Amino acid sequence: MCPTRVSLSRENVKGDFVQLVNEISGQNVLNCYQCGRCSSGCPLTFAMRLLPNQVIRLVQLGLQEEALETNTIWVCASCLTCHARCPRGVDLAKVMEALRAIGLRPGTHDRIKPEDLPPETLAKLPQQALVSGLRKFTK
Amino acid sequence: MKRIGVFICHCGSNIAGTLDIDRIIETTKTFPGVVQAEDYKYLCSDPGQNLVQKMIEAHKLDAVVISACTPSLHEPTFRKAAEMVGMNPYQVEIANIREQCSWVHDDTPTATDKAIKMIRSIVEKVRLNESLEPITAPLTKKALVIGGGISGIQAALDIANSGYEVIVVEREPSIGGHMAQLSETFPTLDCSQCILTPKMVELNLHPKVTIHTYSEIESLGGYIGNFKVGIRKRAKSVDHVRCTSCGLCYEKCPVKRPSEFERGLAKRKAIYVPFPQAIPNKPVIDRENCLKFTKDACGNCEKVCPTTAVDFTQQDEIIEEEVGAIVVASGYDLYATAELREYGGGKVPDVVDGLQFERLLSASGPTQGEILRPSDGKVAKEVVFVQCAGSRDTERGKPYCSKICCMYTAKHAMLYKHKVHDGQAYIFYIDVRAGGKGYEEFYQRGVDEDGTVYLRGKVSRIFQDGDKVMVWGSDTLTGKKVEIAADMVVLAPATVPSVGTEDLARELKIQVDIDGFLSEVHPKLRPVESITTGFYLAGAGQAPKDIPEAVAQAGGAASKVVALFSGDLVHRDPMIVGVVEDTCSGCGVCVGVCPYSARELDTEKKKVKVVEVLCEGCGACGAACPTGSAQQKNLTDAQIISMVGASLGESSESPDSK
Numbered sequence: 001m002c003p004t005r006v007s008l009s010r011e012n013v014k015g016d017f018v019q020l021v022n023e024i025s026g027q028n029v030l031n032c033y034q035c036g037r038c039s040s041g042c043p044l045t046f047a048m049r050l051l052p053n054q055v056i057r058l059v060q061l062g063l064q065e066e067a068l069e070t071n072t073i074w075v076c077a078s079c080l081t082c083h084a085r086c087p088r089g090v091d092l093a094k095v096m097e098a099l100r101a102i103g104l105r106p107g108t109h110d111r112i113k114p115e116d117l118p119p120e121t122l123a124k125l126p127q128q129a130l131v132s133g134l135r136k137f138t139k
Numbered sequence: 140m141k142r143i144g145v146f147i148c149h150c151g152s153n154i155a156g157t158l159d160i161d162r163i164i165e166t167t168k169t170f171p172g173v174v175q176a177e178d179y180k181y182l183c184s185d186p187g188q189n190l191v192q193k194m195i196e197a198h199k200l201d202a203v204v205i206s207a208c209t210p211s212l213h214e215p216t217f218r219k220a221a222e223m224v225g226m227n228p229y230q231v232e233i234a235n236i237r238e239q240c241s242w243v244h245d246d247t248p249t250a251t252d253k254a255i256k257m258i259r260s261i262v263e264k265v266r267l268n269e270s271l272e273p274i275t276a277p278l279t280k281k282a283l284v285i286g287g288g289i290s291g292i293q294a295a296l297d298i299a300n301s302g303y304e305v306i307v308v309e310r311e312p313s314i315g316g317h318m319a320q321l322s323e324t325f326p327t328l329d330c331s332q333c334i335l336t337p338k339m340v341e342l343n344l345h346p347k348v349t350i351h352t353y354s355e356i357e358s359l360g361g362y363i364g365n366f367k368v369g370i371r372k373r374a375k376s377v378d379h380v381r382c383t384s385c386g387l388c389y390e391k392c393p394v395k396r397p398s399e400f401e402r403g404l405a406k407r408k409a410i411y412v413p414f415p416q417a418i419p420n421k422p423v424i425d426r427e428n429c430l431k432f433t434k435d436a437c438g439n440c441e442k443v444c445p446t447t448a449v450d451f452t453q454q455d456e457i458i459e460e461e462v463g464a465i466v467v468a469s470g471y472d473l474y475a476t477a478e479l480r481e482y483g484g485g486k487v488p489d490v491v492d493g494l495q496f497e498r499l500l501s502a503s504g505p506t507q508g509e510i511l512r513p514s515d516g517k518v519a520k521e522v523v524f525v526q527c528a529g530s531r532d533t534e535r536g537k538p539y540c541s542k543i544c545c546m547y548t549a550k551h552a553m554l555y556k557h558k559v560h561d562g563q564a565y566i567f568y569i570d571v572r573a574g575g576k577g578y579e580e581f582y583q584r585g586v587d588e589d590g591t592v593y594l595r596g597k598v599s600r601i602f603q604d605g606d607k608v609m610v611w612g613s614d615t616l617t618g619k620k621v622e623i624a625a626d627m628v629v630l631a632p633a634t635v636p637s638v639g640t641e642d643l644a645r646e647l648k649i650q651v652d653i654d655g656f657l658s659e660v661h662p663k664l665r666p667v668e669s670i671t672t673g674f675y676l677a678g679a680g681q682a683p684k685d686i687p688e689a690v691a692q693a694g695g696a697a698s699k700v701v702a703l704f705s706g707d708l709v710h711r712d713p714m715i716v717g718v719v720e721d722t723c724s725g726c727g728v729c730v731g732v733c734p735y736s737a738r739e740l741d742t743e744k745k746k747v748k749v750v751e752v753l754c755e756g757c758g759a760c761g762a763a764c765p766t767g768s769a770q771q772k773n774l775t776d777a778q779i780i781s782m783v784g785a786s787l788g789e790s791s792e793s794p795d796s797k
Contacts, residue, residue, distance in 0.1 A: 004620070005611065005620045005621060005622040006614075006619045006620065006621050006622070007621070007622050007623070007624070008565065008592075008594075008621050008622070008623045009521065009563075009623065009624065010520065010521060010561075010562075010563040013563060013565075013592050014563060014590060028587075030586060030587065030590065031586075031587065033583070033586070034595070034616050053616070054616065054617055054618075057614070057616045057617045058617055060592070061592070061614065061617070061621075063617075063619075066617075066619075
């Protein structure tokens, strides 16, 4: 399955990705001690390529590509069984949501900046459109 | 003929669930000499013991066979009960029909047959049992503690504070042991030397304590209460009475050798004090490397010494001491990293062991507490810790868990992060074993606050790659192979009994286990006593253990010594091997095989005599004696032969009737 060696360093284990996931989700993924209780209770693992705890593990190690390419983050239905049972208080549904958001947002830089928009456009823009736009087009 | 009573215990359903008690009772009653057979649900209970006592009195019994669990559990119980109603305790014997029968069989008819034969064989034995009295001997109320690490220090202090004299023998030039090398201690991170040195000082100043450093056990004779020990005080080549600890000698010494205390990370001189807080704080000369001894040159130290304390002519001195009890606190060492070939085999300079890392962390260490790698002195920014380096490896290393590594590595990673803020610590582990007060919380703190990254998997290979140390491992939680180009690797090698433990154990005639650790009598209920009476165990020489455990065990060992010293006599088991003088030919074979020097040849009478207090009843002489004159009390040849006969189902022939 994985013949290549993954190189670990300060850059990935303490890199932007872990911090970004933590920031968006409001969780601390490093709290997870990999007991596997989330995976053992998850009702949707039959459809997942990686177990929920494995996705958390990839995030802990800063392995962004691997974490984002798995279908697990999309299969998660946010039923919160995992969160209810997690002994370390990690809300996995929020972490999965954060990963989906990171996956959706193209690029790694903010595509729109409110301060760049002309005041007249801003004045006309519906609030909802502005919020949606920021959500989709900023990192 | 003796009137014998047999008692069968049901042990709830432990025995009665498998064996046919009624048939046992019925059959037992037919054995010659058996006048009474009774059964009871729990014979060891108070009513059970009362039943035995009542029957002894009612039927005027001479001997009793208790058919129950192993004698190592309740033999003392029933012997005491019998003694209370006037029976000699050595007329009580146990037939172990639980561990040796009901627990290991499930077929009731055949198991019952076996139990009947076992009981019959014990009935045969007890018929010929003599009434014995314990052997008593005087007692020297002075203790010897071997090893001056934290366990030895604690044991010595506890004994001395109870009012008894203690002699401490330490092999190294200073007391303190490995604890003196540690930087901080888990889980509180208090400085190791700060909590150790007050104890070292207390020991040194204690009026009841005599410390012999740079000394070893030369010889040991005697027995519990009455040991005679020879202590070799190695020549220090410095008169410690004259020496004022001024330090001029080691300033002027031109020789530089790897310092044992600094684990080779710094140099010491040939005349040296191992560390600044050493006790005694006076130097010794390492004669193997001193130019005066190797080339008859130099002599700087002698020239500069203002008090003429340096004495090249000093000789080893052997002193004799008499002690009543011995605490063995011989300590541990780390498994040699040279054995770990796939981890660099001790050849990659930036792969260090746990104790070396302690020295790097220590503010008084070779780098003043900076985490500089040994090869080029650069600050290590990526450090990989490898757990179970040689532990839990039945094939190439040690099968056991070394117990302390999980916690000290968690501590290492934490302290490292406190010193190198932008550094990263990785720990490869198989399981994290953080059992202990505050330990789990400590380990989690390392993850939460100091960002230690734990990787579940054993490292396969460590090698030099440019100026990095490449670590190949795996993270079994993701199923990925991982590699880390580290600046430095810290191994947590297996802990092993300290060098020389085996020789020491042989000299003391105490037992070690398959891994070389000192053996205790019972792993749960008598964990601080050696199998040989009079020896008590403390610290990591008995099994890997951390400081709180070592200190607790040392206190336990000390309390055993103090309990022994609270009496005026020692009592010894009388199950010794005597001499049948009529048949003894005085050949002396038994004298040579006796491991306890309990047998002597009386050259005038041409007979062997036994020093009863020395005999441990091991039976080596009995096996060696060509004339059958060395007979073990209550286990004579005649008894064994009739027991074998009974076991084989032969009809009993009373030797009395012959």
